[in-house]
Amino acid sequence: MSVLVYTENWDGKFKKLSFELVSYATGVAKMLSTSVTAVSIGKVDESELKKLGNYGADKIISVSNDQLIALDSQAYTSVISEISQKENATVIIISNNNTGKAIAPRLSVRLKAGVGSGVSKLPLNLNPFTVYKRTYSGNAFAHVVIKSDVKIITLAQNSFDLIEIANNATIENLNVPIDGSLLKTVVKDVQKQTGKIVLTDADIVVSGGRGMKSPDNWPSLVELATLLGAATACSRPVSDEGWRPNDEHTGQTGKIIAPNLYIAVGISGATQHLAGISSSKYIVAINTDKDAPIFEASQYGIVGDAMKVLPKLVAAVKEIK
Amino acid sequence: MKILVCISNVPDTTTKIKFAEGNTSIDTTGIQWVINPWDELSLTRALELKDDAASGIKSVTVVHVGPSTSEPTIRKALAIGADDAIRVNAESSEAWFVAFQIAEVVKKEQFDIIMCGIESSDYNGSVVGGMISEFLGIPSVSAVSGIKIENGQPVMTREIDGGKEVVIVPAPFVAIVQKGIAKEPRIAAMRGIMMARSKPVKLVESVAVEPLTQIVVFEKPAPRAACKFIDADNPAQLIDLLQNEAKVI
Numbered sequence: 164m165s166v167l168v169y170t171e172n173w174d175g176k177f178k179k180l181s182f183e184l185v186s187y188a189t190g191v192a193k194m195l196s197t198s199v200t201a202v203s204i205g206k207v208d209e210s211e212l213k214k215l216g217n218y219g220a221d222k223i224i225s226v227s228n229d230q231l232i233a234l235d236s237q238a239y240t241s242v243i244s245e246i247s248q249k250e251n252a253t254v255i256i257i258s259n260n261n262t263g264k265a266i267a268p269r270l271s272v273r274l275k276a277g278v279g280s281g282v283s284k285l286p287l288n289l290n291p292f293t294v295y296k297r298t299y300s301g302n303a304f305a306h307v308v309i310k311s312d313v314k315i316i317t318l319a320q321n322s323f324d325l326i327e328i329a330n331n332a333t334i335e336n337l338n339v340p341i342d343g344s345l346l347k348t349v350v351k352d353v354q355k356q357t358g359k360i361v362l363t364d365a366d367i368v369v370s371g372g373r374g375m376k377s378p379d380n381w382p383s384l385v386e387l388a389t390l391l392g393a394a395t396a397c398s399r400p401v402s403d404e405g406w407r408p409n410d411e412h413t414g415q416t417g418k419i420i421a422p423n424l425y426i427a428v429g430i431s432g433a434t435q436h437l438a439g440i441s442s443s444k445y446i447v448a449i450n451t452d453k454d455a456p457i458f459e460a461s462q463y464g465i466v467g468d469a470m471k472v473l474p475k476l477v478a479a480v481k482e483i484k
Numbered sequence: 485m486k487i488l489v490c491i492s493n494v495p496d497t498t499t500k501i502k503f504a505e506g507n508t509s510i511d512t513t514g515i516q517w518v519i520n521p522w523d524e525l526s527l528t529r530a531l532e533l534k535d536d537a538a539s540g541i542k543s544v545t546v547v548h549v550g551p552s553t554s555e556p557t558i559r560k561a562l563a564i565g566a567d568d569a570i571r572v573n574a575e576s577s578e579a580w581f582v583a584f585q586i587a588e589v590v591k592k593e594q595f596d597i598i599m600c601g602i603e604s605s606d607y608n609g610s611v612v613g614g615m616i617s618e619f620l621g622i623p624s625v626s627a628v629s630g631i632k633i634e635n636g637q638p639v640m641t642r643e644i645d646g647g648k649e650v651v652i653v654p655a656p657f658v659a660i661v662q663k664g665i666a667k668e669p670r671i672a673a674m675r676g677i678m679m680a681r682s683k684p685v686k687l688v689e690s691v692a693v694e695p696l697t698q699i700v701v702f703e704k705p706a707p708r709a710a711c712k713f714i715d716a717d718n719p720a721q722l723i724d725l726l727q728n729e730a731k732v733i
């Protein structure tokens with residue numbers, strides 16, 4: 164028996180997300196009195212792999228196969244399912260991000276393992292195995308029993324605190340032969356944005372809505388974000404109008420994020436917007452309308468004109484930085 | 485080529501969710517049911533592709549796993565423009581069960597492109613599309629933000645961390661769609677509504693499969709503390725609170 168965790172890397176480096184997954188897996192393994200095996204796919208050097216041990220991984224299996232450079236959901240599923248059978252994994256943990264969403268359901272069918280997706284707490288119960296997941300876009304949470312022998316959990320991003328435990332993990336480099344006929348995804352072009360903080364990774368997000376009035380008013384919002392090391396986001400009408408790029412749109416039909424701090428400027432707080440941000444640890448709202456629903460979701464609020472408040476906030480942050 | 489669009493029937497996105505007695509299900513009184521927003525957008529894109537004669541898309545079918553009470557949602561999809569519909573007659577209890585039923589439908593009817601949404605707004609599972617593809621042993625592409633047909637070949641754009649990739653996979657495949665797939669959902673016109681009445685809805689009985697998961701109870705999100713208001717003339721106080729009370733900056 165073991166807990167298996169799939170740790171994603173980006174150009175050979177792990178991010179906080181990977182350590183969060185291992186911390187969570189360690190918590191589950193403790194409940195089950197078993198060990199944690201972390202799987203890494205891609206070229207990651209040994210010193211980087213070792214870092215997974217700092218969060219409790221006992222064993223690290225590194226697969227660095229040239230055929231696995233692009234995400235091919237079938238090939239990745241084969242590799243992970245093979246390893247999980249070899250390791251006799253009873254619980255498999257994967258992120259609930261794009262990659263996890265591509266792999267977890269396929270793995271579920273392959274292993275006949277029920278999936279609890281978007282889980283944000285340690286299992287509530289082991290017998291029956293019960294997880295806590297987001298439903299109705301954050302308007303409700305469900306206790307879900309997974310009945311199969313093998314269980315898959317996809318962990319909501321930024322929902323579990325990092326726990327450092329010195330652990331000397333063993334590293335195994337595994338060469339998994341891949342059936343070439345499984346590799347069906349051909350990547351014709353890659354367009355990467357560089358230098359921008361990835362919205363779904365950001366600890367702090369500064370977001371603007373229609374209350375910002377015009378795209379010309381964004382520089383002070385962007386300046387605040389830059390000073391705070393934050394990513395920028397927006398409401399749907401703002402991206403629909405083309406005031407901001409599409410990939411900044413948060414909400415039910417945009418990105419679902421859970422930063423430590425979400426600053427909503429000129430956003431009314433429609434349920435569809437809240438669906439994407441309600442898991443943020445702290446929400447701050449700046450809005451001229453004291454009755455705007457966003458204030459009900461916020462811990463801190465300023466009733467005021469964004470155009471006047473933003474420059475003052477920028478000045479105040481400069482004071483402390 | 486034939487497209488199958490999987491549609492899920494969900495409460496309107498503005499619904500205030502209440503639970504029924506015992507908190508084991510939601511209270512459905514007064515709920516307005518709609519096509520899951522992603523599925524509405526994937527249907528829109530499928531129809532746009534079909535409108536372009538050069539694409540080679542011959543038909544757009546919608547499939548839904550659900551009881552007869554979800555018929556109005558299926559009719560709405562037909563009114564928007566789907567050619568025909570298939571309803572698997574069963575309570576859509578759980579992802580594994582639903583995906584299994586849709587895979588069975590595809591095995592019998594052969595589609596080239598199967599479109600699913602990235603998540604249903606009720607269960608928020610993000611799994612049905614991937615499961616269908618694995619049941620069928622065909623490729624799946626996730627986080628698809630665009631699809632077009634170039635010389636008879638479907639070409640997709642998918643979101644990756646901090647960027648985009650243009651990918652192709654051989655048909656048949658499952659495209660799991662997200663933001664960007666279509667701009668605005670297509671709305672049913674009067675003529676469409678009239679025509680929908682005579683379009684075929686094929687009823688299929690479900691295949692018995694053991695569900696792997698079960699919701700035992702719902703709960704409301706933990707209430708947030710009341711909002712602390714800070715004077716608009718003194719935003720420095722907000723920065724102080726964020727730094728020293730919330731400790732987030």
Ligand SMILES: Cc1cc2nc3c(=O)[nH]c(=O)nc-3n(C[C@H](O)[C@H](O)[C@H](O)COP(=O)(O)OP(=O)(O)OC[C@H]3O[C@@H](n4cnc5c(N)ncnc54)[C@H](O)[C@@H]3O)c2cc1C
Pocket residue numbers: 371372373374375397398399400401412413414415416417428429430431432433434435436439449450451452455467468469470497521
């Ligand atoms: C199926 C569906 C899915 C949807 N998905 C999403 C989604 O994913 N994300 C999303 O965001 N929306 C989504 N929407 C739209 C959503 O319902 C709202 O229309 C939208 O969130 C409103 O955006 P907003 O808050 O920027 O604009 P508004 O609602 O227009 O609010 C602007 C706010 O700014 C305030 N304001 C005005 N002037 C100022 C000023 N000078 N300074 C400060 N504040 C000011 C106003 O008081 C107001 O509260 C969806 C809708 C549907 C039907």
Ligand SMILES: Nc1ncnc2c1ncn2[C@@H]1O[C@H](COP(=O)(O)O)[C@@H](O)[C@H]1O
Pocket residue numbers: 489490491492493520522523547548549550576579582599600601602603604605607608609610611612613
């Ligand atoms: N009962 C259903 N009938 C048909 N398609 C469904 C059903 N439930 C989910 N789907 C499809 O699967 C997608 C993802 O759903 P989920 O895995 O529940 O988040 C939805 O956007 C639909 O395309």
